[in-house]
Amino acid sequence: MPPMTPRQIKAQQTKKKILEVALDLFSKKGFDQVTVDEIVNVSNTSKGAFYVHFNSKYEIFLEKFKEIDDFYETFTETLPSKMSYSEKIINLTKSQMVYLKDCLGKDLMRTVYISALTPNQPKTLSNTDRTLYKIIHSFVKQGQEQGEFKDYIPAKEITMLITRCMRGTLYDWLLFDEESFDLVEESQKFIGPIIASLSK
Template sequence: MSPSLRQQKALQTKQRIVAAALDLFSKKGFDHVTVDEIVQVSNTSKGAFYVHFNSKYEIFLEKFKEIDEFYENFTETLPEEMGSYEKILLLTKSQMIYLKDCLGIDLIRTVYMSALIPNQPKFLSNTDRTLFKIVHSFVNEGQENGEFKKYLSSQEITMLITRCMRGTLYDWALFGEEFDLVEESQKFIRTILSGMLTKVDN
């Protein structure tokens, strides 16, 4: 077997493990799923699982890498001349559509529940993630061009914006499908950003 074919089969195995694990997490809840179940459903072996992951918690890390890749790709489509306010609004809108359609409410609930488990990686609040860096770059840009006020630091504003994102997703998980994730996220983020603008005309 050539190295490239081995790598391809390894990637397929990894993808099967991730897909099976996320489906199980969504259906049963993170705490009620074992590595043995993931292996069985994905039709792989325990050895194969531990080649790719140290624990089931790392499955979420893998998914978050995919989500961050989406943010990176989306950001590249934004016109350079677009203002920071509009960039953040569009990023938030696209984020919520992506998470609603590609993750779904059950998996979001699982992610939030797992985030409360002590001594585990905190994906949602990790400021090294791509999402934080992108928002921070938009805020920096907005402050430098005079679009945003400077009474708060760019880091503080970034934390407020990402808190809005997490809070809206939490409300979606709490209230269910009748909660309009996209519309409510836009209301929330517009309200926060309006206090940051040097000229309020939106």
């Protein structure tokens, strides 16, 4: 790959700056309270630069989700090859909740859920082409082939059940007071029995 030109480097730096400032503002003020004008003012960029990199505020989330998908891939590579597929799914769920809680935060996740219900917005949470779905499906499929999971239920259906548990736990986290709802602990309470019911 040829080295980037100074112009490309500058564009990449501008995009990163806009992204970081926008996420910080969303976290502090709430997604709906932040305007594109405020993002470009605080980031000391221009509206033109913003729209070169992002079509809307919501695309900031899509960019962040690419980072999350990279995290899933990297984490999956650290799992021992001899670990059961049940354990891999449970460990991935736990790491997912820690990552979303610490790196995205409750306010941003609330905005993602609200946006998912808004017409004409990208359906990031239910997009089965995302890395998370592909990883879970792969674990389920391989688990079925090795006799770990029930094979009379399609792998796609099991994948949907597992990811529905993940979304449901995140949704409850947004509904309940944070002090009385430990996201990581509750995710393990939820996913454990589901995996057990799908196992042979």
